[in-house]
Amino acid sequence: MSSNPQSLSGNEIRTLFLNFFAERGHQILPSASLVPEDPTVLLTIAGMLPFKPIFLGQRTPEFNRATTSQKCIRTNDIENVGRTKRHHTFFEMLGNFSFGDYFKEQAIAWGWEISTQVFGFSPNNLVVSVFEEDDEAFAIWRDQIGVPEARIKRMGADDNFWASGPTGPCGPCSEIYYDFHPERGDENIDLEDDSRFIEFYNLVFMQYNQDAEGNLTPLQKKNIDTGMGLERMAQILQKVPNNYETDLIFPIIETAAKIAGIDYHKSDEKTKVSLKVIGDHVRAVVHMIADEIRASNVGRGYILRRLIRRVVRHGRLIGISGEFITQVAETAIALAESAYPNVRQREAAIKAELQREESNFLRTLDRGEKLLEEIIQQVKQQGKTVISGESAFTLYDTYGFPLELTQEVAEENNLTVDEAGFDVEMQKQVERAKAAHETIDLTVQGSLDKLAEHIHATEFLGYTQPAATAKVEVLLVGGVAQEAAEAGTDVQIVLNQTPFYAESGGQIGDRGYITGDGVVIRVDDVKKESDFFVHFGRIERGTIRVGDTVTAQIDRACRRRLQANHTATHLLQAALKKIVDEGISQAGSLVSFDRLRFDFNCPRALTVEEVQQVEEQVNTWIAEAHSAKIEILPLAEAKARGAVAMFGEKYGEEVRVIDFPSVSMELCGGTHVSNTAEIGVFKVISEAGVASGVRRIEAVSGPAVLDYLNLRDKVVKDLSDRFKVKPEELPERITTLQNELRTSQKQLDVLKGQLAIAKSDSLLQTAESVGDYKIIVAQLDDVDAESLKTAAERLLQKLSNGAVVLGSVPEAGKVSIVAAFSAEVNKKGLQAGKFVGAVAKICGGGGGGRPNLAQAGGRDASKLPEALTQALSDLKAGLS
Structure with missing residues (x-):
């Protein structure tokens, strides 16, 4: 107590x-x-x-x-x-x-x-x-x-x-x-x-x-x-x-506020709402990803994606233009780790997923801005003055545009938005969310849930049988149950038993055919939904009916490739543990027909020598022809023997153990070669970082190695012909060209900087006085963004106490704007980040940065003079 x-x-x-x-x-x-x-x-x-x-x-x-x-x-x-x-x-x-x-x-x-x-x-x-x-x-x-x-x-x-x-x-x-x-x-x-x-x-x-x-x-x-x-x-x-x-959420809010350069307690209610949304949603997505949920367009993955996008939207509303979620997530992770250790353990995966989704969505937002421009043009061409609620909602739901942002842009174009129509569309979305909140009713899974009590779980025979006679239990078209389907139809089929492996544990599903009396169905993928194996395919000939007896036959060549790549993945993990660090653990994998991918926890990049040693070790084990020993064991016994389990994977009381004695022993439900010699050869394609503390190796094995080498050979021959050198002389030739290009680029950057400084020095005479402050607002033609920044900083140093706003059109269709404010200007409540972002909107863009120095961009160069005029007016008003 x-x-x-x-x-x-x-x-x-x-x-x-x-x-x-x-x-x-x-x-x-x-x-x-x-x-x-x-x-x-x-x-x-x-x-x-x-x-x-x-x-x-x-x-x-x-x-x-x-x-x-x-x-x-x-x-x-x-x-x-x-x-x-x-x-x-x-x-x-x-x-x-x-x-x-x-x-x-x-x-x-x-x-x-x-x-x-x-x-x-x-x-x-x-x-x-x-x-x-x-x-x-x-x-x-x-x-x-x-x-x-x-x-x-x-x-x-x-x-x-x-x-x-x-x-x-x-x-x-x-x-x-x-x-x-x-x-x-x-x-x-x-x-x-x-x-x-x-x-x-x-x-x-x-x-x-x-x-x-x-x-x-x-x-x-x-x-x-x-x-x-x-x-x-x-x-x-x-x-x-x-x-x-409370201390459960407010530290997350404070982190977001710091990134935005604002004070929560001094903010208006609208800004506080955005900060609260960020605090709540970041907390949610951190725990969702920690529990192995990945962003997608269906089910719980859609909920995760939607929450991440709402965080990005509200970040933009408070003036954050770039990526920021991973910084905020670090605070959420720190708050949660004492009660939920898996959050810290999954830190790398959490940040990688957030960074990927945020980056992709920022690009989506850019596309949304282009769509809004098109909508505005259409409305004007039709002689109307109102953007429909449906269009505004499409921008909100699909492209992440807050209604407030659409209204602001509309107002700049002397238009309004049908807010009532927007509310109607929003209510429809709320009803859809409520309907999906309690139960899953998503395409295949929803139909299977309804039929589950009438059918038995699929029996998997594929470990020992490449083909099997089976009965069609369920036939779905577009996720809806049907009694029959004809040629040309994409179908999803559940059989009472199957030799097809369903996508699981990183290994993709088998390919092959389901055939019967006059019917041929090409199976392109197999997924497991609850206890049922769902075969996704297309009817190439005939008609299939529920209750039909069919033959299910996997593509043996594809299966052999999968077996080689999956066993090679196990050997790869064992080699990494032996050569690099015994503490290495799997963070994800993909076993496909043409390649394998293995993600692992490691705080540093592997050296070239280590990658080569790992590759050589795997090939040594392949050549030594180690036979597989496959057993079903109690989970506790398997772990006691030293079997490697994947973190986050749910295992039953009994587990399948794949053991290549003295080499590798893992808990795995995938398909494997019976002897390592069947792999043939193993080749590492790349090693790189994919997130903080997580590395990725991509490799090929078996027949895929020949495919890889043939492609490389073709590329080398093509380059040799273009550069007119022998293949072994290519590195030296490319290095020479790179050095020449770098030298030229450095010379060009120096000249650009000198030109920008020369142009900017003449602006000192145009400085205006507003009380105790000096301000310069001007356009410098043909100056790139970096040089414009240098010029603004130099001018501010000479002004000492004041503000500088410079604009340029470095290339067709692009606008660059820089704002540099002294500390005294900041004390007047003016912040460069917010200021330049607002100015850039006039040019159809946005941006932000620190209170003392910030950059922004835009797409409408014709509006730059108007934007700078507005900047001058706003500065005078703010400093008066």
């Missing part, structure tokens, strides 16, 4: 909660992954979700009591994030659970005890709610706990009755609220008033089973499911106005 509960940090609150219930017989369990085992839910949305099979009677619990701090993601109210005090996408739910053990009386007593004695809340600050028909809970609160009747509120089923779905376990709940203003009295208490009340602890009494007609039957074993919001508790205990200003 804390001697001063009102000063608790978020980490201390979490620890106190878990320890309180551990002392009362609860098993502390780690947070489950954000990727739930329940296939009907995209993300872990509540603390009880990992225990849902227990509550449904599908699994026997190992403990009768448990307590957790569960990380959760919800996106159904994403538009409220940052705008309200307590809406989040990522949050932590503290919970205590009873599986047929204690019930209402004990749960309520402990709920009151931890609230008042551990967290130190005065009873005068607490109000409770109960289900309107739950007289038992009402009596416990009043008679045993001593809460005055006036502070026990009966609520309807919408607020205080929990159900897992239309049928199944359910029951009333009781909630504990914190009252920030008890001095207002107990009359007319309105728990919906979030300026006065905040619900922080929900106790669910799971006592009934509900049937399809809505009838309630008492459960033989009654359960307790509770949830205490960690962020809400931190807000109350740390006495801050909202969840975002």
Whole structure:
């Protein structure tokens, strides 16, 4: 217990909660992954979700009591994030659970005890709610706990009755609220008033089973499911106005604010909202990537991508133009690592994914700007003055343009935006998000979920059989179940058994054919959805029907290439451990027909000699002809023998072990050669860094080596012909040309700099005085961005106290603008980064930088004089 509960940090609150219930017989369990085992839910949305099979009677619990701090993601109210005090996408739910053990009386007593004695809340600050028909809970609160009747509120089923779905376990709940203003009295208490009340602890009494007609039957074993919001508790205990200003989130916000060169507490409400969104979303994406979620256009991958893009958008709204998310993510990682060590362990993967997505989206934003220009031209050509809500929403949803930015650009062109139409499109998006929030109903997976109870899991025969007779269990066209399909149709087929390997563990799916009575289907890919192998292909001839008996035949040549590359990947990891560092571990892999890729954790680049030694070691093992030993073992035994497991991979109680004795032993479900000699030869193509602490080796093996060498030979011959030298003379010839080019470029840069300085010196005579400040705003023709920056810095040095804004058109269609401000100008509230970004918008561009020096670009050179005129006017106004 804390001697001063009102000063608790978020980490201390979490620890106190878990320890309180551990002392009362609860098993502390780690947070489950954000990727739930329940296939009907995209993300872990509540603390009880990992225990849902227990509550449904599908699994026997190992403990009768448990307590957790569960990380959760919800996106159904994403538009409220940052705008309200307590809406989040990522949050932590503290919970205590009873599986047929204690019930209402004990749960309520402990709920009151931890609230008042551990967290130190005065009873005068607490109000409770109960289900309107739950007289038992009402009596416990009043008679045993001593809460005055006036502070026990009966609520309807919408607020205080929990159900897992239309049928199944359910029951009333009781909630504990914190009252920030008890001095207002107990009359007319309105728990919906979030300026006065905040619900922080929900106790669910799971006592009934509900049937399809809505009838309630008492459960033989009654359960307790509770949830205490960690962020809400931190807000109350740390006495801050909202969840975002707690120590769980605010350091992330401060990092973003520092990058933007602003002060959160001095910012307007609009800027604060953007900073809160950044703080919340960065926290969310860090944990999502730590739990192996990758950005994509479907399912949970789409949610991750959407959150990252919202961070970028809000970064631009507060003046950040370049990449910044990885810097903010470092703060989020540091905050999380004590409670969730996997976040720090996955740091390299997190930053690599964020950097890649941010970089790609920034390019998308650039395309969005071009689309907006086209929309504006179309509107003007049609003689209209309003950009449609649909167009504005397309810019927002597809290209990441905030409505405010579209409105600003429209206003500059004497246009307006149909905001009501935009809101209609946004509401449609919200409804789509809500529909997708609770359940997965995505193409193939959605259809398979509906059919799952009628079909059996696919039996995989491919380890020993290249072909098999099978029955068509499911036929999908575009993800929709069909009874039959004809030639020319792209289909997805589920068989009762198959020799085709489904994409898994980095190895891509097999190719081949499914044939039957007059039908031929070319299979291009195979993926595993839950327990079903889905064959993606195209009907080349005939008609396929559900229930047909067919022959499934893999492409043996492709399979042999996959086997060679997959075994070579295992040998590569073993060689890296032996030659470079025993601590090297896999961070990802790809096993394809034509190549292999292996990502591994390593803090430094490999030397040329090390890469060569690794390659030689793999080829030595290949030549030594080591035979494979494949066993199915208990997981604990496999690890005890020294089998290498991939971090983050989920394994069952029994695992498949691929062992090349004295060389490599790994847990792996992929296909492999029976003897290393079958690989033939191994060749490293490249070694490079892909993220902080993560390196990547790309290589080829077997027949792919010949393909690689033939291509290289062709390229060398072509270069030799062009340079008219022998192949062995190519390096020397290219080095000579590079040296000549570098010398010429240096000379050109020197001349450009000298020209810019010469032009800029003449501008000193044009400096204007505004009070104690000197300002220069001018255009220098044919000066590149770097030289323009040099000129601005030189002029400011000579002015000493003032501001310089220079513009140039270094090449057709491009504008460069630089702003240099002295410290005294900064003290007047003018910052070069924000200033130059606003000026550049006039030229159809943007930019930013430090308060004292910043650069921006644009695309409309004809608007540069207008932009500089505006800059002069704004400087005079700001310094007056």
